Structure formats: structure tokens, C-alpha cells
Amino acid sequence: MFRIALILLTLVTLPAKAAEDVVLGLSKNQVEINTTFDGSEILLFGAIRRESAMPEGNLGVVVTIAGPSQSLNVRRKERRFGIWVNVDAVEVDAAPSFYAVATSGPWSDVLSNVEDLRHRISIPRAIRSVGAPSNVKDAQSFTDAVIRIRKAQNAYKVNEGAVELREDTLFQTSVKLPANLTEGDYTTRIFLTRAGQVVSQYETVIDVRKVGMERWLFALSREQSMLYGLMSLAIAIAAGWGASAAFRMLRQG
Numbered sequence: 001m002f003r004i005a006l007i008l009l010t011l012v013t014l015p016a017k018a019a020e021d022v023v024l025g026l027s028k029n030q031v032e033i034n035t036t037f038d039g040s041e042i043l044l045f046g047a048i049r050r051e052s053a054m055p056e057g058n059l060g061v062v063v064t065i066a067g068p069s070q071s072l073n074v075r076r077k078e079r080r081f082g083i084w085v086n087v088d089a090v091e092v093d094a095a096p097s098f099y100a101v102a103t104s105g106p107w108s109d110v111l112s113n114v115e116d117l118r119h120r121i122s123i124p125r126a127i128r129s130v131g132a133p134s135n136v137k138d139a140q141s142f143t144d145a146v147i148r149i150r151k152a153q154n155a156y157k158v159n160e161g162a163v164e165l166r167e168d169t170l171f172q173t174s175v176k177l178p179a180n181l182t183e184g185d186y187t188t189r190i191f192l193t194r195a196g197q198v199v200s201q202y203e204t205v206i207d208v209r210k211v212g213m214e215r216w217l218f219a220l221s222r223e224q225s226m227l228y229g230l231m232s233l234a235i236a237i238a239a240g241w242g243a244s245a246a247f248r249m250l251r252q253g
Helices: 002-013 113-119 140-152 212-223 225-252
Strands: 020-026 030-033 040-050 059-066 069-080 083-096 099-103 156-159 164-166 170-177 184-194 197-210
Touching (some): 020 197, 040 059, 040 184, 059 170, 083 140, 140 156
Parallel strands (some): 099 156
Antiparallel strands (some): 040 170, 059 099, 184 197
């Protein structure tokens, strides 16, 4: 109730900008990754502020959260002469490390293909692959492979109907972030649609950072790679010696 009251107060005090605007709140805008981090859940709640009567057309809400983008080399293997070998490779220019989409209704009802292409909202549109070698005739299959693998890893997800929309004014949803998050800025976008057309959008950022021991080890591996390697070697030797000593004690007992 407090969140709803805060949103309604904001609706009154904010200056008007468009026929329909989003007022958004997040349960947290920063995620800290430490040694015990096993994932997180972000609650998004908001309202739609209007300066005039409600427009015609069915209202839809689409929420996306995208992790930092990475370039990928995707290879295809084939079995030849009894062994698996790389036969083709395609470079994907930019693929989000994490991507989640939630909608207030069926995908075909809330967003048209033209608007999806314009705003790059769906998972295939969010991945950018400019070109492929001329000898690769089915370059799209490499992008499809990235999507299939990351969906299996729970890094890409689409939740149709997961946005709860009340009286065409208040909305909320939640997105689960996995444990294996990439550090960086997670761009969060909210799209309002009417009859499949985007009429307004809002963008903010969720900050995901390593803290404590995780942060120290990450910085050490990047800034002092030799020291990090020597320390890892020492830990491995100590662990091996400890395991051996424990085994001898058990045999003697």
C-alpha cells in the first residue's frame, strides 16, 4: 500500500510529458555479488500517468532486463572420419549476458513485429550479428544456437503474461536473476503499447557489482595476474597436501 501511495503521489507532482508516461519503482537498484550469492529477485512496480482521457486500444506492458553485451565466436562441429571437428564459425557482434522479457499478455497481442524490430525487444532482436563468412549459408542458425544454449542455462527467458496490470493503471512483475551474473549495468526498459504499437517507454539501470572477497579476487586476477596465479597454485598445493594428510590419518586410525 505504501508503494502504491508513493506512486500515486508522484503521478500528481510530476510534470506532464506525454499522453501516457511510466512511473517506475524497483525493490532494489543494486545487486551485490559475494561468496554466498545464489541469485536475486527484482520486483518492478509502477503506474501509468495520463494527462488526458485514456486513449483507445488495448493497453500492453513489456518489461526487459538486459545484462552487459558480449561478442561471441560460435562454432559448428561435425563428425568427420570418426572425430568431431570445427567446420564453420560465425562471430556474433553483441549478445546480452542475461536477457529477460515479461509481458502483460500474449506476445502477438502486446507488440507488433514492426515495433519489435524498431526497439529490439525480443531475444532474437536483442542479439546483433552484422555479418557472416560467405561460405556460411545458414548464419541465423548460429544465433539460434546461442539463444537455445542460454535459455537452457536460464540466462535468457520470456514470461508472457507475467506482468500484472490492474485497471490499466498499476502494474507489477518480478524477474529472477541467476547466480552466475556478469558484473555491470543491467539496462531495464518498460514499454507501454496500444494495439501493439509502442506509445511510451522508460529506461533505468540496475547496478550489479562484486563486493568483499569476490571483488578483491576479481580485481587481483585482472590487475596482478601473476600474483593471482601464484596464489592459486599455492592454494592448490596446500589443499592437496591437506587432503593427503587427512587420508593418511584415516588409514592409521
